Amino acid sequence: MLQIESWKRVLIWATVALGLLLAMPNAFYSRVETHNDAVKAIDLGADTTENRDAASTWPGFLPSGLVNLGLDLRGGAHLLAEVQVQDVYAARIDALWPDVRDVLRDARAEVGTIRLQPSAPGELRVRISEPEGMDRALELVRGLARPVVSLTGAGATDLAVSGEEDEVVVTLSEAEKTATDERTIQQSLEIIRRRIDEVGTREPTIQRQGFDRILIQVPGIGSAQELKDIIGTTAQLTFQPVVGRSTDPGTSPGVGNELLPSLDEEGVFYTLEQAPVVTGEELVDAQPAFDQNGQPAVNFRFNPAGARKFGDYTAENIGSPFAIVLDDEVISAPVIQSHIPGGSGIITGNFTIEESTNLAILLRAGALPAELEFLEERTIGPELGQDSIDAGKIATIVAFVAVLVFMGLSYGLFGLFANIALILNIALIFGLLSLIGATLTLPGIAGIVLTVGMAVDANVLVFERIREELRTARGPARAIELGYEKALSAIVDANITTFITAVILYLMGSGPVRGFAVTLGFGILTSVFTAIFVTRLLIVMWFERRRPKTLEV
Template identity: 80%
Template sequence: MLYIDTWKRVLIWAVCAVGLLLALPNTFYTRVEQSNDARAAIELGADTPENQVIAEQWPSWMPSSLVNLGLDLRGGAHLLAEVKVEDVYASRMEAMWPEIRDALRQERATVGTIRKQPSDPQEVRVRISQPEGMDRALQVVRDLSRPIQSLTGAGASDIVVSADGDEIVVALSEAEKLASDDRTVRQSLEIVRRRIDEVGTREPTIQRQGSDRILIQVPGIGSAAELKELIGTTAQLSFHPVIGRGTDADANTGIGNKLLPSLDESGIFYEVEAAPVVTGEELVDAQPSFDQNGRPAVSFRFNTSGARKFGDYTLENIGSPFAIVLDDEVISAPVIQSHIPGGSGIITGNFSVEESTDLAVLLRAGALPAGLDFLEERTIGPELGQDSIDAGRVATIVAFVAVLVFMGLSYGLFGLFANVALILNIGIIFGLLSLIGATLTLPGIAGIVLTVGMAVDANVLVFERIREELKTSKGPSRAIELGYEKALSAILDANITTFITAVILFAMGSGPVRGFAITLGLGILTSVFTAIFVTRLMIVMWFERRRPKTIEV
């Protein structure tokens, strides 16, 4: 018997209504360029993609989420960056010098005085005054080595220690270099992702290519130069002991020290120890704030390790200046007035509110461990994206009309029901895309076009089954009921296998492939819903109203 409970009918139409309501805002937005006015408008709604703004006539209490457009549809920036992994070797060696110095100081009776010598940036050379104690010195330095935690160098040492006359030579082992390269690229990838996410960019593509390259594609950014400025800033914060202060930019510095300019005081240079006491890598938080005089500043907080080192140094060096260095410029060099426990503090300077906010974002995201060389950069204009949208719209309309005509000619009134369900199906797809904040790309449009072609498959199976049942002299009501029951297993089998394919594409793919998988997967779910429930409900409502003695399918 053809019958559907009232609560089921209400639920089916409610799902359709909610889907269409979620999709509706996409027909009421205007597209704007990336200007200051646009950014200000965008900030009014956190759910609105970067270059799409809901028109004023849209009620504020209604759903306002839009389908995000990918790089190929909306325009944006494309960068291919190479990580300069060799930069990390020099910083590692620089950071090892204090450890080597402190370890050898305890063996002065055996090795004599120790002095760092000029050397290649990727190694540390230390001269001892008693060469006869070289064996002991080498053993002490080798004890500083650590095992490498990586698949490429498991169990190996991270440093190689050798003697060259009366000098100890320390360098990274080849296994450690390989492990360091991998860590550096992974860390750079994560930091680039954080920096882009911090500014609220929707659905960027950030992935590793090869051993030392990163592919970055960000929709909605006005130019590749803007993207480079965002991710290329180092924001390397560190804290150094101050040796001296002067005005000579060419002054000689002691070995292990370096000369840095002051950010606020023109013509002033600070000589600081090259090895920092604490680095920005040990920061766990940075927020814009104001100092005691009401000027913009940045407050920061270290992790447990950084807090301990920061507290120990301030306790032991009360009355000494302490340089706060950002990207090789001294922001300030305050004198330590008292012990600073807890690992928190504040960075002051001639900041504007915007600059303090930007600095906090960069510090929070972390410093890039190495520089980036941009090998390829492209800006995709919104005009090209609009052409792609227009071409995709034409393809969808052509496929849509062809399917409507075919179903109407093949199945008459029942084909009309299937066509109404198809229209609802497309609306629900866009509603779900808006709800989950998915990104629509050209392959995504292809997935929708494919869905349009596949959406009526289930109805074709049902209608053909109804035809077969009518040939066995069953009544219209029984034929319709058996048609849906016997076609259900075939519908589910066909769509489940396709849905599994979409899930695998989503899990294994990236970028546009995921866009195709999302639209295909959602299309399968909505197609099954409209074919099994919506068309059946429409047929039941028609049958209850007309009570035909015979039907033609």
Template identity: 65%
Template sequence: MLHTPLWKRVLVWAAVVLGLYLAMPNLFYSRVETHNDAASEIEKSGGGATPEQEAALAAWPSLLPSSLVNLGLDLRGGAHLLAEVQLADVYKQRMDSLWPEARDALKAVRDQTGGIKRAQAPNGVLKIAISNPEGMQAALEALQPLASPVVSLTGAGSSNYEISGAGTEITIVLSEAEKAATDTRTMQQSLEIIRRRVDAAGTREPSIQRQGADRILIEVPGIGSAEELKAIIGTTAKLTFNTVVGTTQDAEANPGPGNIVVKDAEREGLYYILDEAPVVSGDNLVDSQPSFDQNGQPAVSFRFDTTGARKFGEYTGAHIGEPFAIMLDNTVISAPTIQSAITGGSGIITGSFTIEESTNLAVLLRAGALPAGMKFLEEKTVGPELGQDSIDAGRAAAVIGLIAVGVFMVASYGLFGVFANIALLINLGLIFGILSLIGGTLTLPGIAGLVLTIGTAVDANVLVYERIREELRQAKSAARAIEQGYERAMSAIVDANVTAMITALVLFYFGSGPVRGFAVTLAIGIVTSVFTALYVTRLLIEIWYNRAQPKTLVV
């Protein structure tokens, strides 16, 4: 008789049951999708469920798993965008924020330089005009501490600013090393913020990747259109706190060097003249939450980091009685008068908000502002009907492959071929179970990986069965032939699949998008195929053999 230790049998069948249990929701895809969508809508609406949503939740037992294999853009449909990050915007912002520091540094040598003012300059360049050319050397020495080492491995030993002067004009530009480091940081920050915003919209498995020096590829399955995706990504929520220079009713008024004209969010025809360089920006925010002001109206509370709190406290302490503009996306949403120094590092933004608007604003502020503008070079919407065609074609290919492999195995190995076919079906269930567990995404290449798995999954069984035939030809008993067949074929099976696994890992590491989808499906299929071929079929054969106890064995 054949005998496998009880603990091993328990582990094998437990793995099979768990895998099929996790894969089960995929057989009821529409119902579980409805359940997940209803849960998402209930969460967004603050917990109140409609009768339709309650019915959808009740349709799927809460004790059962609800994780699904996500469908990629090519199967589910969705939106595709290729965006170019406007890196020059960041250079301009750097110079704008540097101007107040440069102005403060030059105050110490004002007796030598005379008057100082910011001169007109291209984006990414800061030009400062001084009255007395004889004070140029003193001015350059005063500004030199502003330059610091580049925060980048490739820029080690370089300064972030190049400071030069001629006549009465000082020029400050970013060094090439600092530009490269800034580009890298900007792209990383843009990727992270886009990912946060897309995730916050409740989409499943977006693909967000950097392409080249300044481009980002964004593919989001399940979203209605490219315009909808652009709206999610393009909401900047850029918050700054600026000094109020004055007010005007002329939108085309000349604000003077270093100033900007910004409209008021509530009062039509009112414009503020603001210092373009912010005192504190949203970059210093560490938290923002929807709240209510002292009158019970919706508002947004915020909290600065240590640097922002210090700047905010110093400025408000030095400008008591003066207006202070809170600017959101180039619109002044509030311009309160400073009543006292705000040293706690926190505050509140008031305005004509609804509860929903204050909640959305708090979310956007927490996610952060895009560090630079984005120009969309390519946009397209992939219809779900294309994905359904691919799913139908993939399903047909899988069914045809299953039937062909099943017929071949039964014709070649009889009852043992039936056991191999049962293991093959379990193998497919385990693949979907693992994909559901890890939240994997199934793409069209992934379906190709599934079909390939079907074709190659029985290879291990073929090796085992041929080995059993060899043992039987040596006049060994049936039980001994089965044991020897599995033991002696194992090394060849493991070696062959290790090389295939290496290929899958290389594809995953160096590939992207659809290639990775294929690699993931292939890698999971390799593991489950070896497991079902070596352990599941053996237990099936063992159960049959110990019950039937055949006198002769035909494979």
């Protein structure tokens, strides 16, 4: 008997109503996409993809999620950056000098006096005055080596230590360089993502390309320069001992030291020990604040390891200046007045409120482990994106109308039911996209257009089976029932194979390919639902009301 239980009918219509409710905000809101708004959103930390004006009285208590527009539809910035992984080698080796100095100093009776020598980047050279103690020196320095943290470097150590006459030479081992390269790229990816997220930009594309390159695409950014301003600042924060202070930029800092300019005091240069006591990598929090004079500043807090080192140094060096260095500039060099336990402090300087806020954001997001060299930068204007949207709309409308006309001419009243289901199908797709906050790209629009063409396949299979059953002199009710029963397996098999393809595209692909896979996958789910349940319910409701003696499909 051709019938559908009441609870199933309620569930079907409830699902359709929920999908329409989720999709409707896309028609009731308009996006503000001007250059100035994008700048304002970046400055204030607002969500650029949520930068909307209510275009109508859409109730606030109802779902208001929108489908985000991708870079090719909305405009934005595109960057291709190369990570300078070699920078990390030099930083690692420079930071090793205090440990080497301390371990050799304890064996001074055997190795004699020790002195740091001028070294190439990524290399540490230490001269000992007693060459006959070289074996002992090498043994002690090799004791500083640690196992390489890498699957491919199992059993290897991170340092390569050798002796040349009266000099101990320390470099990173090849296994450690390989592991460091991988960690540097992954850390750069994560920090770039966190920096972009900190300023409220949603749905960016941030992915690795090749060995040492990173692709960054952010919709809604006014220009590539704005994006570079967000991620290009390294925000390398260090706390370094002060050796001296001068006004001569030509002052020789000496081996193991460096000469850096003061940010606040024009013409003043500080000679600092090159090896920092604590680095920004050990920060766990940074927040904009005000100092005791009411001037903008930044509060910071270290992790336990950083807090211990910071506390120990301040306890042992009361009365000595201590430089706070940001990106090779001395922000301030206060004198340590007392022991500072707990690992908390404040960074003061001639900051504006905006500068202190941005500095806190950069410090919270973490320091880039290496410099980025931008190989390619491109700004996609919103006008080009609007042209893509208009072209996509035309393609969708043409496909939609062509399918509606074909179904109406081919199957009459049943074709009309299929057309109603097709309209609901498109709405359900947008409802699902809005629910997960998906990003719609031009390939995504192609997936929707393809869905429009594929959506009626299931209905065509059903209707053709109904025609075959009518030719065997079945009654209308029995023909409809058997048509759905016998077509069900073919519908499921055909759509499962296509859905598997969409899943593989999503898992293996990236960027535009994923956008196409998402809309295609959702389209398959909604097409099967509307064909098997919605169209059938419409036919059953019509049949119950009319009770036709004959049936034309």
